[in-house]
Amino acid sequence: MKTTRLYLANDTSARAAGAGRLADAWKERPEVQLVRTSARGAFYLEPIVEQDSPRGRLAWFNVSPNDLPRIESGLDGTLVDSIPFLRQQTRYTFANFGVTEPLALDAYQSQGGFKGLAAALNMSSAAVIEEIKISRLRGRGGAAFPVWSKWQVAQQTEADEKYVVVNADEGDAGTYCDRMIMEGDPFRLIEGMLICAHAIGATKGYLYCRHEYPAAAATMRTAIRKAMEEGLLDLNGASFEIEVVIGAGSYVCGEETALLESLEGRRGVVRAKPPYPAMSGLYGRPTIVSNVLTFATIPNILARGGAWHASLGTERSRGTIVLQVGGRVKQPGLVEIPFGRTLRQVLEQFGGGMAPGSRFKAVQVGGPLGSLFPDSKLDIPICYDAFSDAGAILGHGGIVVYDQDTDMVELSRHFMAFTADESCGKCTPCRVGAVRGREILERIQAGQGSANDFALLHDLGDTMKAASLCALGGRAPYPVLTAIEHFPRDFQTKLPAFGRQQ
Amino acid sequence: MIERHTQTLEEVLESCRPAPPAKPNILRVLLAVQGALGCVPVAMVPRIAQGLGVTDAQVAGVLSYYPDLRTESPGRCIVQICMGESCTANHGGRVLRTIQDHLLIDVGETMPGGRFTLERAYCVGNCAVSPTVIVGEDLYGRVTSSQIPSILEPMKK
Numbered sequence: 001m002k003t004t005r006l007y008l009a010n011d012t013s014a015r016a017a018g019a020g021r022l023a024d025a026w027k028e029r030p031e032v033q034l035v036r037t038s039a040r041g042a043f044y045l046e047p048i049v050e051q052d053s054p055r056g057r058l059a060w061f062n063v064s065p066n067d068l069p070r071i072e073s074g075l076d077g078t079l080v081d082s083i084p085f086l087r088q089q090t091r092y093t094f095a096n097f098g099v100t101e102p103l104a105l106d107a108y109q110s111q112g113g114f115k116g117l118a119a120a121l122n123m124s125s126a127a128v129i130e131e132i133k134i135s136r137l138r139g140r141g142g143a144a145f146p147v148w149s150k151w152q153v154a155q156q157t158e159a160d161e162k163y164v165v166v167n168a169d170e171g172d173a174g175t176y177c178d179r180m181i182m183e184g185d186p187f188r189l190i191e192g193m194l195i196c197a198h199a200i201g202a203t204k205g206y207l208y209c210r211h212e213y214p215a216a217a218a219t220m221r222t223a224i225r226k227a228m229e230e231g232l233l234d235l236n237g238a239s240f241e242i243e244v245v246i247g248a249g250s251y252v253c254g255e256e257t258a259l260l261e262s263l264e265g266r267r268g269v270v271r272a273k274p275p276y277p278a279m280s281g282l283y284g285r286p287t288i289v290s291n292v293l294t295f296a297t298i299p300n301i302l303a304r305g306g307a308w309h310a311s312l313g314t315e316r317s318r319g320t321i322v323l324q325v326g327g328r329v330k331q332p333g334l335v336e337i338p339f340g341r342t343l344r345q346v347l348e349q350f351g352g353g354m355a356p357g358s359r360f361k362a363v364q365v366g367g368p369l370g371s372l373f374p375d376s377k378l379d380i381p382i383c384y385d386a387f388s389d390a391g392a393i394l395g396h397g398g399i400v401v402y403d404q405d406t407d408m409v410e411l412s413r414h415f416m417a418f419t420a421d422e423s424c425g426k427c428t429p430c431r432v433g434a435v436r437g438r439e440i441l442e443r444i445q446a447g448q449g450s451a452n453d454f455a456l457l458h459d460l461g462d463t464m465k466a467a468s469l470c471a472l473g474g475r476a477p478y479p480v481l482t483a484i485e486h487f488p489r490d491f492q493t494k495l496p497a498f499g500r501q502q
Numbered sequence: 503m504i505e506r507h508t509q510t511l512e513e514v515l516e517s518c519r520p521a522p523p524a525k526p527n528i529l530r531v532l533l534a535v536q537g538a539l540g541c542v543p544v545a546m547v548p549r550i551a552q553g554l555g556v557t558d559a560q561v562a563g564v565l566s567y568y569p570d571l572r573t574e575s576p577g578r579c580i581v582q583i584c585m586g587e588s589c590t591a592n593h594g595g596r597v598l599r600t601i602q603d604h605l606l607i608d609v610g611e612t613m614p615g616g617r618f619t620l621e622r623a624y625c626v627g628n629c630a631v632s633p634t635v636i637v638g639e640d641l642y643g644r645v646t647s648s649q650i651p652s653i654l655e656p657m658k659k
Binding site: 012046171213245368 | 631632
């Protein structure tokens with residue numbers, strides 16, 4: 001009997017979109033050989049089924065179980081390379097997505113995997129760090145700190161033990177690229193950790209994964225075991241041990257020092273800096289904490305050279321940025337492109353415009369602490385400097401589009417309530433400020449606000465921005481204040497005086 | 503209720519005890535206790551503290567800090583609705599109201615008889631196919647209100 005090999009993603013979101021249903025429906029079909037790959041990131045097309053053809057992979061979109069005969073005939077498939085959403089991207093960190101089986105080590109190696117590590121092991125610590133310096137890579141978790149600088153501090157600090165800690169507490173709503181890497185290309189993350197361990201002389205690694213990502217944690221554990229069995233974790237004569245630790249639902253544990261407190265088993269309360277973790281981190285030892293995406297970017301830099309990475313992007317934002325476009329757009333999904341394209345271009349080219357029945361109102365970039373942009377501000381280039389100049393953040397690359405149904409007062413209240421819930425309580429501006437902010441917004445929402453409340457919110461915002469210990473308190477005012485700035489009518493119509501003025 | 507688990511608690515504490523001079527990791531111990539018993543009742547705090555050689559306040563502090571640590575057992579099936587920004591923008595609020603009407607409980611409550619507990623999640627990374635509902639260990643994307651009865655029905659048995 002002729003068997004047909006079909007590719008189907010095993011990513012959490014692909015399964016939520018129906019890939020699991022297809023696998024269940026077709027598992028008894030003897031002629032179907034299902035290969036469960038990572039996801040392409042074009043989630044609006046999921047579940048996607050692919051098949052090999054002489055011209056490359058053919059894909060069928062939004063497949064239901066009854067579509068099998070059509071797919072087996074191979075007739076009306078679309079060439080994957082011709083899908084505009086994917087063709088217009090520049091995939092490096094996400095090059096394997098949709099192509100390989102996540103836990104197939106030989107597949108990772110045949111796609112160039114572990115070449116970066118091999119290159120690093122032939123270099124001294126200093127030379128590896130120099131290569132990262134040439135690449136001009138900045139941390140991808142939100143703070144955008146130069147990666148080489150942290151590594152150099154950790155490398156030069158004397159200690160009996162040093163640690164590599166992966167921050168997999170991807171808590172910003174609207175983001176999932178770290179989850180996709182752990183579920184879809186786990187060996188790339190392990191390779192990045194090993195290169196870092198070699199560069200700084202670390203003896204142990206931790207992966208702090210949020211509990212909302214059970215599939216990611218399971219995949220990482222299996223991948224770590226496989227890598228260990230193959231001897232890939234042997235580093236300079238010793239075995240580099242990697243432990244997966246599951247978080248317990250605290251958003252602020254994505255802040256590096258709170259994460260370290262949590263790893264040590266205490267309340268996830270932010271530490272005052274300095275000392276920085278690179279000097280004194282986990283158990284007081286030099287520790288590199290970076291997010292999943294940052295570590296996953298490292299292997300290509302070592303394999304292709306720092307100059308290659310520096311050749312992409314803009315003056316102070318080198319390399320590619322991974323965006324997760326979502327909310328009320330037609331085509332939600334993951335986008336990897338060089339820095340520099342404008343927000344409007346991204347929303348049009350990749351987002352594909354608004355979802356049916358929706359009109360654009362605002363877009364938020366960078367998670368719950370990110371600023372809101374109205375239509376008139378969409379021509380901002382996506383790079384660290386332009387966003388910083390605009391008082392905004394790129395954060396972790398999350399982009400959420402809101403439509404005309406969005407009430408900015410309710411959204412602002414949601415953000416302040418979120419900060420109030422998640423504040424670790426260490427510093428007063430955040431602990432008390434967020435509660436006061438929420439109360440003011442609740443008052444406005446209840447129709448009991450006054451014009452004075454806006455001055456109060458600005459004043460409170462200034463205090464929180466200037467005096468909070470970490471980005472949770474320091475950034476919390478931005479979405480609220482940008483909502484008031486760009487959508488004042490949403491707020492003014494709720495004031496009791498508004499009716500009388502009309 | 504607590505006494506029934508006495509042996510198990512001591513066993514959990516024993517299995518979590520690190521080799522000296524390492525200090526006990528309170529969070530991991532509490533997660534292990536919860537894994538074995540379903541929750542960490544506040545009344546157990548002194549025994550856990552004593553077993554680990556730390557103060558009651560240290561244990562109580564960690565227990566009250568993390569949202570995932572429960573002091574009461576949840577219902578047999580936990581239903582979560584994601585309230586992240588993407589799910590909210592895609593009308594997750596309407597889905598939440600449908601679930602509330604269907605189960606007749608509010609967020610944070612358990613049905614009488616303990617069949618379902620309704621909770622709010624904050625972003626499960628399923629934003630591209632939002633809104634998201636999680637029933638037990640099953641995750642559903644692009645959920646509409648009309649799907650709620652069929653999503654919840656199998657779990658009622």
